[in-house]
Amino acid sequence: MSAITHLQFLESEAIYILRETAAQFQKPALLFSGGKDSIVMAWLARKAFHPSRLPFPLLHVDTGHNFPEAIEYRDWFVQEIGASLTVGLVQKSIDDGRVQEEQGYNASRNKLQTVTLLDTIEENQYDACLGGGRRDEEKARAKERFFSHRDGFGQWDPKNQRPELWNIFNGRKQFGEHFRVFPLSNWTEMDIWQYIRQENIPLPSLYFSHQRKIIERHGQLLDATTGIIPLHDEEKPKVKEMTIRFRTVGDVTCTGAVESTASTIDEIVAEVAAARQTERGTRADDKRSENAMEDRKKEGYF
Amino acid sequence: MDVLVNPTESSLLRFTTAGSVDDGKSTLIGRLLYDSKSIFEDQLLAVEESSKRRGDAHVNLALLTDGLRAEREQGITIDVAYRYFATPKRKFIIADTPGHIQYTRNMVTGASTADLAIILIDARLGVIEQTMRHTYLASLLRIGHIVLAVNKMDLVDFDEAVYNKIVADFQAFAKGLDQLPKVTPIPMSALNGDNVVDKSEHTPWYTGPSLLQHLETVQVHSETAADEARFPVQWVIRPISDRKDAKLGNLHDYRGFAGRMASGTFRVGDDVLVYPSEMKSKITGIHTFEGPQEEAIPQLSYSITVADEIDTSRGGMIVKANEPTQTSQEFDAMICWFADKKTLKPRSRFHLRHTTNDVRAVVTDVLYKVNISTLEKTTESKEFALNDIGCIRLRCATPIFFDPYGKNRTTGSFVLVDEQTNNTVAAGMITHSLVDAGDEDAEVAI
Numbered sequence: 029m030s031a032i033t034h035l036q037f038l039e040s041e042a043i044y045i046l047r048e049t050a051a052q053f054q055k056p057a058l059l060f061s062g063g064k065d066s067i068v069m070a071w072l073a074r075k076a077f078h079p080s081r082l083p084f085p086l087l088h089v090d091t092g093h094n095f096p097e098a099i100e101y102r103d104w105f106v107q108e109i110g111a112s113l114t115v116g117l118v119q120k121s122i123d124d125g126r127v128q129e130e131q132g133y134n135a136s137r138n139k140l141q142t143v144t145l146l147d148t149i150e151e152n153q154y155d156a157c158l159g160g161g162r163r164d165e166e167k168a169r170a171k172e173r174f175f176s177h178r179d180g181f182g183q184w185d186p187k188n189q190r191p192e193l194w195n196i197f198n199g200r201k202q203f204g205e206h207f208r209v210f211p212l213s214n215w216t217e218m219d220i221w222q223y224i225r226q227e228n229i230p231l232p233s234l235y236f237s238h239q240r241k242i243i244e245r246h247g248q249l250l251d252a253t254t255g256i257i258p259l260h261d262e263e264k265p266k267v268k269e270m271t272i273r274f275r276t277v278g279d280v281t282c283t284g285a286v287e288s289t290a291s292t293i294d295e296i297v298a299e300v301a302a303a304r305q306t307e308r309g310t311r312a313d314d315k316r317s318e319n320a321m322e323d324r325k326k327e328g329y330f
Numbered sequence: 331m332d333v334l335v336n337p338t339e340s341s342l343l344r345f346t347t348a349g350s351v352d353d354g355k356s357t358l359i360g361r362l363l364y365d366s367k368s369i370f371e372d373q374l375l376a377v378e379e380s381s382k383r384r385g386d387a388h389v390n391l392a393l394l395t396d397g398l399r400a401e402r403e404q405g406i407t408i409d410v411a412y413r414y415f416a417t418p419k420r421k422f423i424i425a426d427t428p429g430h431i432q433y434t435r436n437m438v439t440g441a442s443t444a445d446l447a448i449i450l451i452d453a454r455l456g457v458i459e460q461t462m463r464h465t466y467l468a469s470l471l472r473i474g475h476i477v478l479a480v481n482k483m484d485l486v487d488f489d490e491a492v493y494n495k496i497v498a499d500f501q502a503f504a505k506g507l508d509q510l511p512k513v514t515p516i517p518m519s520a521l522n523g524d525n526v527v528d529k530s531e532h533t534p535w536y537t538g539p540s541l542l543q544h545l546e547t548v549q550v551h552s553e554t555a556a557d558e559a560r561f562p563v564q565w566v567i568r569p570i571s572d573r574k575d576a577k578l579g580n581l582h583d584y585r586g587f588a589g590r591m592a593s594g595t596f597r598v599g600d601d602v603l604v605y606p607s608e609m610k611s612k613i614t615g616i617h618t619f620e621g622p623q624e625e626a627i628p629q630l631s632y633s634i635t636v637a638d639e640i641d642t643s644r645g646g647m648i649v650k651a652n653e654p655t656q657t658s659q660e661f662d663a664m665i666c667w668f669a670d671k672k673t674l675k676p677r678s679r680f681h682l683r684h685t686t687n688d689v690r691a692v693v694t695d696v697l698y699k700v701n702i703s704t705l706e707k708t709t710e711s712k713e714f715a716l717n718d719i720g721c722i723r724l725r726c727a728t729p730i731f732f733d734p735y736g737k738n739r740t741t742g743s744f745v746l747v748d749e750q751t752n753n754t755v756a757a758g759m760i761t762h763s764l765v766d767a768g769d770e771d772a773e774v775a776i
């Protein structure tokens with residue numbers, strides 16, 4: 029009997045889901061943020077359809093609040109795997125009056141992304157969006173199906189999800205509805221890192237230890253290098269040069285850093301193994317309330 | 331904290347919880363995660379804070395898995411939660427399922443991919459109808475291993491006699507099942523952690539392993555290489571390009587059948603039968619992104635090329651030439667009905683989804699329903715309401731190729747999808763094929 033390792037199992041399961049998505053939908057897209065989960069997902073998509081090119085584009089919902097390293101990486105990666113890229117701009121949603129920008133020092137465009145995402149989905153008539161969400165990230169995500177149904181308003185109904193049995197995925201839908209599909213549902217943060225190590229996947233430099241100007245706010249280490257986060261006058265003298273890395277990479281305003289000297293994948297794996305906090309513990313968007321993620325997901329967040 | 335397992339050696343065990351409402355399933359999973367140090371500080375802090383806010387007498391570990399607002403408000407589980415943890419010996423994927431009868435479909439969702447089920451019983455209440463329903467479903471789904479967790483032993487003074495009586499009652503019920511799983515009973519207190527990770531001092535009379543010791547070592551059967559080879563086709567890879575690939579050469583004529591090996595193995599050169607055309611051919615290539623492979627093994631994904639121009643696509647299947655599947659338009663199946671607003675009866679129509687196939691199907695007969703408490707077959711009513719389990723006969727618009735569920739979980743399972751709402755309304759497991767539709771005597775038992 030040939031036993032397979034858990035990483036082989038997870039890889040094969042993700043490829044299976046990616047192929048199901050291509051087969052069951054008219055026009056899918058893969059949500060690509062430049063974070064490690066979406067990088068792994070796109071990497072797996074390349075494997076799933078090899079030697080063909082990806083049968084769907086990558087879609088980046090761009091808040092405009094980016095780390096330049098992430099955008100640079102995105103453009104390189106898209107070339108590297110021979111994919112095409114669609115960008116949805118939150119700035120455009122603001123300019124069009126579709127959304128109102130949050131004001132103040134803790135302002136974040138994270139919530140606005142939902143409107144831009146739903147608008148981009150409608151404009152391009154995408155009927156399925158592949159997301160890199162993992163069930164180990166957050167308690168509401170732990171409840172979500174691989175094929176997650178969204179109604180005509182893009183909303184998730186957590187109390188009424190379709191049963192999902194064996195390896196049979198039901199992507200049937202009415203006109204105007206769509207699906208979010210999560211091929212990495214069963215992966216943990218550790219699985220992602222061990223896979224990145226096994227496959228030698230290049231990552232944005234933000235994931236590795238580097239020097240950065242940092243402001244500490246509500247226990248979070250936030251970026252003060254890009255100038256995207258506005259600082260109070262009394263905060264300005266407190267900006268410190270620190271040795272940090274990011275455990276997740278997203279919108280600058282809600283991505284917290286951790287102090288770290290881990291500069292190789294092996295060192296990161298060891299650090300993740302010893303971590304006492306979840307990676308989402310570094311994210312401001314989840315700290316807003318106990319049900320923050322569930323509420324955002326219901327409205328159509330990733 | 332995520333234990334550093336050796337990624338090249340670790341095996342994976344998938345298990346599910348089952349049992350009636352409030353038997354302590356979510357608490358047990360919380361305890362297992364907590365005692366195996368799989369909980370992060372911020373997660374624990376959040377649970378402590380919300381336990382306090384709710385006025386719970388102790389830290390409510392069930393809140394670690396009850397992630398939805400409605401679940402925390404009502405203190406029950408509504409939908410299955412997936413949790414992950416690892417010990418140096420194994421990786422685990424847990425499905426924590428609801429005990430409430432209304433949400434049986436979510437219990438079945440969690441159980442359909444499990445190798446082992448932990449069935450909890452409240453020691454004060456003993457074996458009740460919901461215990462029997464879930465045990466019956468676990469056996470129907472062919473989960474080969476059951477842990478009978480006799481929980482809340484702290485509330486019955488860790489009394490051995492209470493435990494023995496419950497185990498005996500359970501075994502008396504389980505004897506009536508067609509498919510007898512292997513049962514490992516363990517006395518427990520999920521709340522306090524007795525016999526969950528470590529052996530408890532309160533049960534000196536119990537000589538078996540703790541739950542975690544058992545989970546780390548139990549050998550489960552999953553798809554083995556010795557089974558018949560089954561490769562459902564998901565997608566056809568056609569680069570439509572004159573690019574040259576380093577390993578595959580000119581891609582102009584490349585036509586690969588993409589899918590996942592459900593069971594058995596293939597080697598290059600194997601004689602195969604390709605459904606639906608049932609044409610014979612030979613395997614010329616087994617490919618992954620890494621390059622050509624000699625062998626395709628169970629559970630892994632490949633792109634397979636064959637010698638002849640064969641007409642197959644999504645919904646088709648490749649098998650060994652001397653190991654054909656059953657093919658039939660009509661067959662019998664056990665189903666579990668999930669819809670709350672509609673019933674299933676003779677002449678009901680559905681989309682039937684089986685492997686990667688989607689065909690129209692009609693119910694030609696309802697053979698019997700099962701009375702869960704007595705396991706008796708009843709024929710009084712031909713209508714299935716929410717959570718009913720029983721046997722029906724289905725006729726498809728075109729033949730499907732399958733194995734009985736008892737032989738193959740992938741090629742023997744299907745779901746029924748409502749034509750109006752597109753909801754998944756039933757889980758089905760094929761039992762019999764009817765060779766000649768309409769002729770009852772031609773039924774072949776497999």
Ligand SMILES: Nc1nc2c(ncn2[C@@H]2O[C@H](COP(=O)(O)OP(=O)(O)OP(=O)(O)O)[C@@H](O)[C@H]2O)c(=O)[nH]1
Pocket residue numbers: 349350351352353354355356357358390392405406407408427428429430481482483484485518519520521522
């Ligand atoms: N005394 C005692 N109480 C327990 C034990 N296990 C669970 N409980 C309590 O029983 C209640 C129900 O526990 P849950 O874990 O939510 O039950 P459940 O089986 O997950 O319930 P559903 O998911 O809704 O079916 C909670 O108040 C727990 O604290 C135990 O071993 N001893």
Ligand SMILES: [Mg+2]
Pocket residue numbers: 355356357392406407427428429
């Ligand atoms: Mg529960």
